[in-house]
Amino acid sequence: xLQTLYDYFWWERLWLPVNLTWADxxxxxxxxxxxxxxxxxxxxxxxxxxxIRYFFELYVATPxxxxxxxxxxxxxxxPPNATLEHFYLTSGKQPKQVxxxxxxxxxxxxxxxxxxxxxxxxxxxxxxxxxxxxxxxWRFTFYLIAFIAGMAVIVDKPWFYDxxxxxxxYPIQSIIPSQYWYYMIELSFYWSxxxxxxxxxxxxxxxxxxxxxxxxxxxxxxxxxxNYLRAGTLIMALHDSSDYLLESAKMFNYAxxxxxxxxxxxxxxxxxxxxxxxxxxxxxxxxxxxxxLELYPAFFGYYFFNAMMGVLQTLHIFWxxxxxxxxxxxxxxxxxxxxxxxxxxxxxxxGEETTAGGVVKSRPLVNGHPILNxxxxxxx
Numbered sequence: 001x002l003q004t005l006y007d008y009f010w011w012e013r014l015w016l017p018v019n020l021t022w023a024d025x026x027x028x029x030x031x032x033x034x035x036x037x038x039x040x041x042x043x044x045x046x047x048x049x050x051x052i053r054y055f056f057e058l059y060v061a062t063p064x065x066x067x068x069x070x071x072x073x074x075x076x077x078x079p080p081n082a083t084l085e086h087f088y089l090t091s092g093k094q095p096k097q098v099x100x101x102x103x104x105x106x107x108x109x110x111x112x113x114x115x116x117x118x119x120x121x122x123x124x125x126x127x128x129x130x131x132x133x134x135x136x137x138w139r140f141t142f143y144l145i146a147f148i149a150g151m152a153v154i155v156d157k158p159w160f161y162d163x164x165x166x167x168x169x170y171p172i173q174s175i176i177p178s179q180y181w182y183y184m185i186e187l188s189f190y191w192s193x194x195x196x197x198x199x200x201x202x203x204x205x206x207x208x209x210x211x212x213x214x215x216x217x218x219x220x221x222x223x224x225x226x227n228y229l230r231a232g233t234l235i236m237a238l239h240d241s242s243d244y245l246l247e248s249a250k251m252f253n254y255a256x257x258x259x260x261x262x263x264x265x266x267x268x269x270x271x272x273x274x275x276x277x278x279x280x281x282x283x284x285x286x287x288x289x290x291x292x293l294e295l296y297p298a299f300f301g302y303y304f305f306n307a308m309m310g311v312l313q314t315l316h317i318f319w320x321x322x323x324x325x326x327x328x329x330x331x332x333x334x335x336x337x338x339x340x341x342x343x344x345x346x347x348x349x350x351g352e353e354t355t356a357g358g359v360v361k362s363r364p365l366v367n368g369h370p371i372l373n374x375x376x377x378x379x380x
Contacts, residue, residue, distance in 0.1 A: 010036075015226045016171060017296035024172060025227065031174040034224050042184055046191035053138050053192070061137035062130070068255035070133050078120040083107045085121075093122050127201045133254040135201055140247035142189060143240050149185075150237035153178045159230045163287040166234070167295055171227040179229055186236050187220045212315050219308040226301045231288055235309075238280060242271040262330065269327050276316040285309055 012021050025033040078084075083106050087095065095103060095118065104111045159165040193200075194213045203209070223232035245268035252261040289306055292298075 014300045016301065017299055020171060033173075034175055034227050034229060036225050038180070038184070039187065039221060039224060042188040042191055045184060045188035046195060049189055049192035050196060053196075056138055056141070057134040060141075061134035064137060065130055065133045065255075068251075068257070070129055070255050072129050075123050076120050077124060078117045081107055081109075081117060084114065084117050088118065088121055093125075094118065129254050132201050133251060136247045136250040136254065140244050140251060143244035143247060146186060146189070147237065147240035147244060150182060150233065150240055153182045154233050154237055157230070160234070163283060164291055166230040166287055167291050170292070170295065173227055173229065175229060179233060182233060182236065183220065183224060183229070187217065187224075190216050190220070208315055208318060211311065215308050215311045215315075219305070219312070222301070222305055222308065226305065228288075228305060231284070234284055235280075238275050238284065241275050242268055245271060265330070266327070269323050272323060273320060276313075277320055280316065281313055285313065
């Protein structure tokens, strides 16, 4: 049974164009070709990335946070209350009004005190500013190094300038050591992100992030199996070109450097739109959809690879919408926030804040930690 599934999974017609077999991709005459077994190394490398990340955050990101004066807000802890804690852990973090009234009777607290307890308790579970800064620092460092290394790998290749050369001689295209390590390191890093996603800062697009990481791992793995390496290196470099800008904007936001953060965000938005909504669909996706059909009939691998590309492109459109909405708020002078994060709730009652004269003023609550918070006091 297992052997049958194994044989069907590696059936040439799934992975390779017609009239080609795995024997055509065996190493010969000093030429080395991609093999599925090469990817085994990515799992231990992913664990190594997690170890490196731990020490990086401890000995590099934490001192950097202190240097940039990243400060934590004082959080008031929710007083111990067994009834409210049990509801919080088992039923939900934001009780409805009917549930607040019931909990008020059960705990002997007023409705306002119950609401305040849940606000404080939710704030306790939110990640600290230092944790956010260290995570952004790690990703910024990797994405920047990966982008520079990726460009060094592909900038002298003919297919970087002429997309048709991506498929020249396909699939009998050998690999060189720089391509091998570029793939292994990128794939290992995304494995490490998937492994750590449960402990990382959770944002509103948590599900989309999981889909993105899984789709990226599948896309990179498949492109390695099917020898779509030239297209794969272009896609990886394209993605890394804007990610480090976003992470650096987050870092300066957490440090309170308003002007620097805002300026970097504008650059990030421009680069993201150009690379993800122009170059990727009209150059890269066109290259993977149209040019292969000039050489061989469509096969399963062709459809599967482009389907994964479609998933990524859909996510890019979703994130571009959030970015443009944030950019619009920034241009119109409104508070610009990270649409994906959770903002810490205030001690005042939900939807209200007290003015200096003691008057209660209505104020809408906003979920989302600011990426571009124009209310920072510190200017650079």
